[in-house]
Amino acid sequence: MQYRPEEIEPKWQKAWADAEVARVDVANPGGEKFYMLNMFPYPSGDLHVGHGRNYILGDALYRFFRMQGRAALNPMGWDAFGLPAENAAIKKGIHPRESTLRNIENMKRQFGRWGILYDWSKEIASCHEGYYKWNQWLFIKLWERGLAYRGKAPVNWCPNDQTVLANEQVIDGRCERCNALVEQRDLEQWFLKITDYADRLDAGLDSLEHWPEKVKLMQRNWIGRSLGADVEFQCPTLGKAIRIFTTRPDTIYGATFMVLAPEHPDVAALIADNPQRAEIETWIDSVRNQTNLERQEAGKEGRFTGRTAINPFTNQEIPIWLGNFVLMQYGTGAIMAVPGHDERDHEFAKQYGLPIERVVDGGDLPYVDKENGVAVNSPIIDGLKFADALPKIIEEIERRGIGKGMVRYRLRDWLISRQRYWGTPIPMVYCDTCGIVPVAEDQLPVRLPLDVKFTGKRGNPLAQHEEFVNATCPKCGGAARRETDTMDTFVDSSWYFARYISARDDEKIFDTELVNKWLPVDQYIGGIEHAILHLLYARFICRTLFDMGLVNFEEPFTRLFNQGVITKEGYKNADGAWVALTDVEHRDGVPYEKGTSNQLTAEVGKMSKSRFNVVPPDELIARYGADTERVYTLFIAPPEKEAAWSDEGVIGAYRFLGRVWHLAPAVSAPHPQPLSPQSGARGDVIVTRKMHQTIHAVTQRMERFEFNTAISSLMELSNAIGESPAGAREAYIALLQMLHPFAPHITEELWQMLGEPGFILTSKWPVADPALMQEDVVTIAVQVNGKLRGQVDVANPPQKDDAIAAAKSNENVRKWIEGKEIVKEIYVPSKLVNIVVK
RNA sequence: GCGAAAGUGGCGGAAUUGGCAGACGCGCUGGUCUUAGGAGCCAGUGGCCCAAAGCCAUGUGGGUUCGAGUCCCACCUUUCGCACCA
Numbered sequence: 001m002q003y004r005p006e007e008i009e010p011k012w013q014k015a016w017a018d019a020e021v022a023r024v025d026v027a028n029p030g031g032e033k034f035y036m037l038n039m040f041p042y043p044s045g046d047l048h049v050g051h052g053r054n055y056i057l058g059d060a061l062y063r064f065f066r067m068q069g070r071a072a073l074n075p076m077g078w079d080a081f082g083l084p085a086e087n088a089a090i091k092k093g094i095h096p097r098e099s100t101l102r103n104i105e106n107m108k109r110q111f112g113r114w115g116i117l118y119d120w121s122k123e124i125a126s127c128h129e130g131y132y133k134w135n136q137w138l139f140i141k142l143w144e145r146g147l148a149y150r151g152k153a154p155v156n157w158c159p160n161d162q163t164v165l166a167n168e169q170v171i172d173g174r175c176e177r178c179n180a181l182v183e184q185r186d187l188e189q190w191f192l193k194i195t196d197y198a199d200r201l202d203a204g205l206d207s208l209e210h211w212p213e214k215v216k217l218m219q220r221n222w223i224g225r226s227l228g229a230d231v232e233f234q235c236p237t238l239g240k241a242i243r244i245f246t247t248r249p250d251t252i253y254g255a256t257f258m259v260l261a262p263e264h265p266d267v268a269a270l271i272a273d274n275p276q277r278a279e280i281e282t283w284i285d286s287v288r289n290q291t292n293l294e295r296q297e298a299g300k301e302g303r304f305t306g307r308t309a310i311n312p313f314t315n316q317e318i319p320i321w322l323g324n325f326v327l328m329q330y331g332t333g334a335i336m337a338v339p340g341h342d343e344r345d346h347e348f349a350k351q352y353g354l355p356i357e358r359v360v361d362g363g364d365l366p367y368v369d370k371e372n373g374v375a376v377n378s379p380i381i382d383g384l385k386f387a388d389a390l391p392k393i394i395e396e397i398e399r400r401g402i403g404k405g406m407v408r409y410r411l412r413d414w415l416i417s418r419q420r421y422w423g424t425p426i427p428m429v430y431c432d433t434c435g436i437v438p439v440a441e442d443q444l445p446v447r448l449p450l451d452v453k454f455t456g457k458r459g460n461p462l463a464q465h466e467e468f469v470n471a472t473c474p475k476c477g478g479a480a481r482r483e484t485d486t487m488d489t490f491v492d493s494s495w496y497f498a499r500y501i502s503a504r505d506d507e508k509i510f511d512t513e514l515v516n517k518w519l520p521v522d523q524y525i526g527g528i529e530h531a532i533l534h535l536l537y538a539r540f541i542c543r544t545l546f547d548m549g550l551v552n553f554e555e556p557f558t559r560l561f562n563q564g565v566i567t568k569e570g571y572k573n574a575d576g577a578w579v580a581l582t583d584v585e586h587r588d589g590v591p592y593e594k595g596t597s598n599q600l601t602a603e604v605g606k607m608s609k610s611r612f613n614v615v616p617p618d619e620l621i622a623r624y625g626a627d628t629e630r631v632y633t634l635f636i637a638p639p640e641k642e643a644a645w646s647d648e649g650v651i652g653a654y655r656f657l658g659r660v661w662h663l664a665p666a667v668s669a670p671h672p673q674p675l676s677p678q679s680g681a682r683g684d685v686i687v688t689r690k691m692h693q694t695i696h697a698v699t700q701r702m703e704r705f706e707f708n709t710a711i712s713s714l715m716e717l718s719n720a721i722g723e724s725p726a727g728a729r730e731a732y733i734a735l736l737q738m739l740h741p742f743a744p745h746i747t748e749e750l751w752q753m754l755g756e757p758g759f760i761l762t763s764k765w766p767v768a769d770p771a772l773m774q775e776d777v778v779t780i781a782v783q784v785n786g787k788l789r790g791q792v793d794v795a796n797p798p799q800k801d802d803a804i805a806a807a808k809s810n811e812n813v814r815k816w817i818e819g820k821e822i823v824k825e826i827y828v829p830s831k832l833v834n835i836v837v838k
Numbered sequence: 839g840c841g842a843a844a845g846u847g848g849c850g851g852a853a854u855u856g857g858c859a860g861a862c863g864c865g866c867u868g869g870u871c872u873u874a875g876g877a878g879c880c881a882g883u884g885g886c887c888c889a890a891a892g893c894c895a896u897g898u899g900g901g902u903u904c905g906a907g908u909c910c911c912a913c914c915u916u917u918c919g920c921a922c923c924a
Binding site for chain 2: 172213214217218221222224226228244245246247248259292295296300323324325326327329330331334335336337338342343344345347408409410528531532632635636637638641642643644646648649650651652653655656658700708709711712713714715716719779780781782783785786787788791812815823824825826828831832834835836
């Protein structure tokens with residue numbers, strides 16, 4: 001009988017759906033609680049095999065845990081708001097809501113074809129008012145606690161998407177989504193005060209034992225905690241002090257000048273009487289309009305203000321400069337420059353001929369060996385190393401009342417307003433008498449109107465919607481204007497994992513008791529691209545929920561697993577443009593643009609539509625079935641690593657499943673047990689032993705996410721059964737059960753064909769018997785002076801003396817030890833004998 | 839520049855604590871079945887050598903050890919993250 005996945009797969013997909021096998025009663029789950037989570041996907045409309053890795057991996061784990069009586073909850077929802085749907089509306093005239101809902105339907109269909117089981121009774125979509133209502137409610141709670149504010153700040157503006165972006169969404173000075181160069185603009189925007197939580201977010205990383213070190217490190221760098229001191233330098237001509245931040249207050253004796261950011265608030269007063277004032281102001285303006293990237297490319301530039309400050313430790317007058325390398329957003333926007341011991345200050349000092357003093361010994365100018373360097377000729381910290389000098393100098397700064405020890409963070413507040421339509425409306429109104437007022441709770445949600453025009457012209461379509469904009473003030477009842485900014489979609493995804501537990505609750509954001517029971521999420525699966533965006537925001541919002549008493553945990557995700565991307569070659573023409581695969585033909589193995597002599601270059605990269613290197617799952621499933629894709633996707637490489645898709649490689653997985661399929665009638669047939677010609681052992685005994693060994697190995701490998709080697713173990717077991725199928729029914733059934741997480745359809749079908757009861761999915765994962773794993777005979781490697789010279793078979797469990805005696809009697813080994821003095825005999829139990837001779 | 843991870847056949851990758859390097863699969867070669875094969879099945883497949891024996895092989899060079907892909911030191915390469923953060 002032929003293996004026909006196209007007949008088997010839809011049948012079981014329907015059976016699982018009809019039986020609602022994935023559905024979980026959150027109030028009364030039964031079994032051990034286990035909460036699994038895939039990332040909240042944006043409904044882009046079409047999944048490809050590159051996406052498959054994330055979801056197939058999650059489904060395999062879900063089925064494995066479930067067969068072990070562990071897995072319980074595996075929900076899926078949609079991060080449904082966002083720019084792409086709105087941009088499509090402008091381009092194609094389809095309403096974002098319509099295209100989003102259609103995309104969701106298609107992706108659900110595709111998940112189904114992969115055989116992925118989600119508990120759809122808990123499905124959520126952020127564009128649904130039943131969801132975004134609570135987004136708005138949460139925003140108001142944050143506002144009430146002083147964690148949401150409207151403020152003017154230099155912000156990132158994407159000219160292409162016509163909206164502002166959070167710092168986290170700017171990659172190398174470009175928009176994360178559309179790659180346009182981001183501009184700096186001073187705008188009034190809504191922010192969430194994530195900086196209030198910087199210390200807790202940093203400290204909490206230590207408790208995340210089961211997170212990849214890489215992600216923790218990225219978050220640590222992004223938060224950018226540094227310990228140092230704020231110090232005030234008096235400026236007599238200004239009649240006030242200027243405050244600086246430094247991590248090296250121990251080098252303050254070497255501070256020979258001061259540099260302020262061009263945007264520093266004291267700059268105007270400092271240059272008021274400067275004869276070059278006009279030129280300096282022009283320069284400040286030009287710097288102000290540059291992005292950080294452009295500033296860096298321009299090199300170090302500065303202007304002397306004409307004023308001086310007093311170094312409080314040397315009492316020297318030091319010049320105050322302005323510098324393009326000093327950032328207003330970090331610290332106090334002013335630094336003390338120590339060109340003797342800071343590379344950057346050194347460069348600036350040399351460029352402008354400023355004095356350079358050396359106050360620490362250790363390393364070449366300007367480098368300092370922080371561990372071993374000692375302060376010299378510095379009264380308070382003379383001869384001390386950095387670790388001892390730092391607390392001492394801070395103590396002195398505090399004693400003199402000119403500053404204090406300070407911890408500063410690189411993290412800045414989270415800019416969440418977007419001047420776009422397709423998002424959660426920020427639930428605030430502007431009243432001429434009462435100011436900024438939140439919408440009353442019983443008036444939520446502030447509905448996103450559907451009847452707007454997508455012109456693509458400047459400005460948010462919501463601002464043109466009079467009915468939406470005109471509101472009454474919740475406080476005084478007078479006429480007011482509604483906020484037309486919508487929220488960053490990362491707000492939607494910062495708490496969604498808790499909503500699954502109360503997906504249909506209209507009364508509250510979620511049921512605290514149930515959420516405390518199920519969360520934190522036991523296992524989260526997603527890509528590395530969320531390392532400092534979603535995962536940092538979610539940790540922040542979780543802490544605010546904790547502070548509100550809504551949850552009893554501060555970290556939302558206990559275990560995090562980052563799967564690697566799947567790559568494939570794409571083809572570029574001479575202009576560097578990607579060429580569609582249908583326009584590529586190979587001649588003598590060289591790629592050309594079809595019908596032309598234009599040679600193309602192949603480049604391997606992440607699967608994406610723009611590179612034309614995606615593999616659509618529908619085609620693949622039609623040819624080999626979803627089980628083949630699932631097995632291949634997990635077999636290809638360790639799941640955390642990047643993996644290159646190979647169209648030829650898929651055939652291996654297909655052959656394997658075909659072999660498993662064709663074994664079924666053979667194992668069922670009753671036969672006398674043949675003897676294995678090699679060892680004299682009975683074939684069924686060998687297969688049973690292999691079965692127990694495989695159960696042991698596969699179970700362990702599943703726990704460790706080593707799916708590629710788990711599958712190779714299953715291939716070995718299948719080969720062993722193929723050698724001796726008679727009487728191998730028990731081993732075959734164990735093989736099917738262990739294969740089920742990877743190839744759920746074919747294993748359900750074979751399970752049924754063998755007459756086993758119920759779903760294989762709900763059967764119990766096999767358990768290995770260690771006694772039955774033991775081999776009768778072990779092969780021991782024999783080395784002479786560490787070089788392999790032979791192998792001997794010894795009865796299991798082997799005795800040391802027997803093994804060594806057998807080793808010495810081996811003909812080839814004898815050749816190497818004959819006539820030599822045996823210095824040492826090393827025995828590694830059941831593995832190896834090493835005879836050391838002279 | 840700083841930080842992290844990784845370099846193993848033609849390719850993807852195996853190798854619990856230092857103990858037979860190359861499991862499993864792709865590809866390739868030969869065979870078999872077939873009207874046919876881009877299907878299936880069987881065998882072989884790190885290099886040198888016809889083969890055995892042997893020698894050489896885990897980025898490079900050292901070291902520790904009876905024994906190193908694995909540990910230590912230096913270097914090279916690649917990938918990723920951060921990048922004037924005071």
